[in-house]
Amino acid sequence: MAKQIKTSIIIEASREKIWGILTDFENYTEWNSFIKSISGELKVRNRIKIKVQGMTFKPIVLTLNQNTELKWLGNLWFRGLFDGEHKFYLTDNGNGTTNFEQSENFSGILVKILTKSLEKETKNGFEKMNKELKLRAETN
Template sequence: MEKEIKTEISINTTLDKVWAVLINFDNYPNWNPFIKSIKGEVKIGNNITVRIEPPKSKGMTFKPRILTFETNKEMSWLGHFLFSGLFDGEHKFELIDNGNGTTKFIQSEKFKGILVPLFKKQLDNNTKKGFEEMNYKLKELAERK
């Protein structure tokens, strides 16, 4: 009962510029079509409040715990639906320096739990499309900076 979604995009600018857009959580409502808000202190071990709205899906607010937060490199969190083991998601943003002034942005999530098979179709379609839409908007904003 495990499922992973992984998307990536090449962004024609440096790591620090992509990271600056990615961690400006106050600006998410203005540009991010998938993650509408992130509130709270983003620090390893802390819980934050995240609002997601995948395309053609009902939005959801949850309170994941920050697992990693490494400047210009990676941020991840672990969230649960109701309680651990039912439907857990480990969401990760990774930035990789391509060595030529461009950045590879990878957005992924590993889902585990007994409800994962029930949501497989929605994850493959709506959630993945939400990742892709966010990736394109992040690219657009970061390349403008």
């Protein structure tokens, strides 16, 4: 079974500014209440370490397109049990604003069991982070 969560927000800032905030892992604690921390070298095929709401995982960076897209693949214990392909995507709207999209495609045998939690808690976490990113980008 597969499940997708997708959220987006319009931010009055450039893609470059937003990208700078997203990839400045050392300062996540200043603004991001959803992703508590990210560490490791941001490079395709590298493992990074991410802490979110009481859970730590070590996904592999799949895509890294400067100022546009960051995507990683993580899993719970082993591949196929509960996997998540997380993506940040930035689109320049051509008017001084940027559309920030955060999504995750979940797959694996535990997805069905965790669907309600994903729909509520994970989606709420994405939306809260989006708002916090907007606030940070528009006020700093």
